[in-house]
Amino acid sequence: MMAPLIWMLISSIKTRPEIFTVPLQWLPEQPYTGNYAEVVERYPFGRFFLNSVIVTVVGAGVKVLLAMFTAYALVFIRFPAKKLVFILIIVALMVPPQVVIVPNYTLIADLGWQNTYLGIIVPGLGTAFGTFLLRQQFLTLPSAIVDAATLDGAGHWRKLWRVVAPISAPTIATVALVTIVSEWNEYLWPLIIVDRPEMMTLPVALTLMQNADGTNNWGVLMAGTAMVVLPVLIVFTLLQRHIVAGLTQGATTG
Known part of the structure; x- marks a missing residue:
């Protein structure tokens, strides 16, 4: 698992002759940072980064909120066919996202949302995984705490933010982190719905770089890839124990 990442980082600080050397030269004679400078100079990398930040922050934020609202309703609010709704959410976990690409593209194109943030963000706002995980966590909460808040006159909104959310903070953080990594x-x-460079996110921008340089400038491409991967990799590495704790917190509840 680590080998491709290590090779990516090493290649990003090599000169072009060192990358194509036969026999293979594992380490550069001297670290070369020109590949990173070339990425920034040749491409609007700041714009790509801003697009990814906007899509990730807005998309992940709305996803987590929707998952919290849906999970709360499935656990603490009585309404008809509640079990059926949960079954449909579970079924949604089994549907590959590629199945809905064509309907989503048709809808977004009809709305005129191509090459817009709305077009990138809106189709993916539903999160069955987050809803499922938070529902399982909410089921583990002592009913006496929620009942006490009800007796104090708290409505659903206040119970969610003052009682349920603080107790379930590790699981909510887990859903947020997993969603952030997924969105980033x-x-x-984004490759399908965006064709203008100024609206491309970082992963799509790598395709633009590869199409421009082909296979002749791997150092620049590896430098761009490192700039895409490292931020979220660092965040995930620092917070991985919290993710594991949140994933297992409600694992024993049916």
């Missing part, structure tokens, strides 16, 4: 790395849908 999303490639297929």
Whole structure:
């Protein structure tokens, strides 16, 4: 698993002759940072980064909120066919995202949202995984705490933010982190819905770089890839224990 990442980092600080040397030269004679400078000079990398930040922050934020609202309703609010709704959410986990690409593209194109943030973000706002995980966590909460808040006159909104959310903070953080990583790395849908460079996210921008340089400038391409991968890789590495704790917190509840 680590070998491609290590090779990516090593190649990003090599000169072009060192990359194509036969026999293979594993380490550069001297670290070369010109590949990173060339990425920034030749491409609007700041714009790509801003697009990814906007899509990730807005998309992940709305996803987490929707998952919290849906999970709360499935656990604490009585309404008809509640079990059926949960079954449909579970079924959604089994549907490959590629199945809905054509309907989503048709809808977004009809709305005129191509090459817009709305077109990138809106089709992926539903999160069955987050809803499922938060529902399982909410089921583990002591009912006496929620009942006490009800007796104090708290409505659903206040119970969610003052009682349920603080207790479930590790699981909510887990859903947020997993969603952030997913949004940052999303490639297929932005590639399909965006064809203007100024609206491309970082993963799609790598395709633009590869199309421009072909296979002749791997140092620049590896430098761009490192700039895409490292931020979210660092965040994931630092917070991985919290992710594991959140994923297992409600694992024993049916």
